[in-house]
Amino acid sequence: MTDKIKPVPVVIVMGVCGSGKTTCGKELQRLLDCEYIEGDLLHPKANIDKMSAGVPLVDDDRWSWLKTIRDTIIAHVDRLIDHEPHGRALVVTCSSLRKAYRDILQQVPASKATVTFVYLKGSPELLAERMGNRTNHFMSAMMLQSQLNTLEEPDPTTENVIVADIRPEPKQVAANIFSNLSL
Numbered sequence: 001m002t003d004k005i006k007p008v009p010v011v012i013v014m015g016v017c018g019s020g021k022t023t024c025g026k027e028l029q030r031l032l033d034c035e036y037i038e039g040d041l042l043h044p045k046a047n048i049d050k051m052s053a054g055v056p057l058v059d060d061d062r063w064s065w066l067k068t069i070r071d072t073i074i075a076h077v078d079r080l081i082d083h084e085p086h087g088r089a090l091v092v093t094c095s096s097l098r099k100a101y102r103d104i105l106q107q108v109p110a111s112k113a114t115v116t117f118v119y120l121k122g123s124p125e126l127l128a129e130r131m132g133n134r135t136n137h138f139m140s141a142m143m144l145q146s147q148l149n150t151l152e153e154p155d156p157t158t159e160n161v162i163v164a165d166i167r168p169e170p171k172q173v174a175a176n177i178f179s180n181l182s183l
């Protein structure tokens with residue numbers, strides 16, 4: 001007799017640039033002791049070149065990137081189901097600014113994965129401060145306003161999302177997320 005496959009918990013850490021997706025996502029990965037996909041590493045070169053030149057992406061730059069992230073999630077989940085039937089999870093970082101983007105990322109068979117978004121929420125002032133402190137990144141602090149303009153904040157009453165306050169230190173942000181995840 002074969003055990004019923006339990007869907008893999010997929011946690012997508014979202015928010016504008018500087019909200020801490022990479023920093024807190026990695027802390028969460030450590031807490032969950034699981035795999036990790038950095039969405040920024042899946043951009044086509046043209047997107048990185050555009051953002052590095054200080055030009056924000058538009059929808060047409062994003063669709064194929066979002067589909068690549070979704071397909072990468074599906075490939076990871078398939079591998080986890082085959083090789084790690086117990087205690088598996090997956091943390092993904094992706095800004096996921098608009099509802100239409102989140103809809104693409106969730107196109108994962110429900111029998112294989114349950115997708116939860118974690119929205120890293122902070123004030124524009126704190127985000128600007130964090131962007132100002134960050135060095136060696138293709139996104140300059142000037143891009144923050146366009147990200148805030150594009151952002152459609154997820155609504156916990158209609159979307160499967162946990163809202164996380166980004167003011168605590170990264171380990172604490174991750175611990176707060178962890179305690180709100182029903183895994």
Ligand SMILES: Nc1ncnc2c1ncn2[C@@H]1O[C@H](COP(=O)(O)OP(=O)(O)O)[C@@H](O)[C@H]1O
Pocket residue numbers: 015016017018019020021022023024130131133134135166167168169170173
């Ligand atoms: N909770 C936090 N407290 C203090 N600094 C943080 C926190 N989260 C992130 N940072 C810092 O803010 C900057 C942006 O974080 P990063 O993880 O690169 O954000 P994102 O991936 O969302 O663009 C980095 O310099 C990082 O070290």
Ligand SMILES: O=C(O)[C@H](O)[C@@H](O)[C@H](O)[C@H](O)COP(=O)(O)O
Pocket residue numbers: 016017018021039040056057062095096097139147
């Ligand atoms: O760390 C950051 O600064 C962000 O994660 C950044 O890299 C960016 O948000 C996206 O990858 C670009 O795509 P969007 O314009 O769709 O956010």
